[in-house]
Amino acid sequence: MNKYERMVHRGRQDRPGDRKTHPRLYKLEESGYDGVVRKPEEVIPKTVAALTRAFEWDDKIPIGVFYQNELLSTYQERISQRITNIPALLQQKRSLLTIWVSR
Numbered sequence: 747m748n749k750y751e752r753m754v755h756r757g758r759q760d761r762p763g764d765r766k767t768h769p770r771l772y773k774l775e776e777s778g779y780d781g782v783v784r785k786p787e788e789v790i791p792k793t794v795a796a797l798t799r800a801f802e803w804d805d806k807i808p809i810g811v812f813y814q815n816e817l818l819s820t821y822q823e824r825i826s827q828r829i830t831n832i833p834a835l836l837q838q839k840r841s842l843l844t845i846w847v848s849r
């Protein structure tokens with residue numbers, strides 16, 4: 747672990763010669779922050795709050811869930827709704843790959 751990593755993970759000293767270290771990492775959930783969007787009107791304020799917390803990097807470094815939008819489906823679900831025949835397409839690609847490799 748280099749000097750910078752020790753400073754981030756273990757804490758930093760406020761004054762030279764001060765032997766007591768103060769932890770820099772803190773959990774967002776323990777500070778009362780909630781980045782989960784549950785209503786449509788929360789999208790913009792929580793996005794702004796997440797970006798603000800993401801740029802905190804001086805004395806304290808936040809860790810945890812910055813932003814989570816429960817109103818949106820997952821990427822995989824959205825793709826499978828758009829492309830309904832994914833298994834058939836994958837099988838077709840495998841067949842073409844097998845033919846190409848066997849040549």
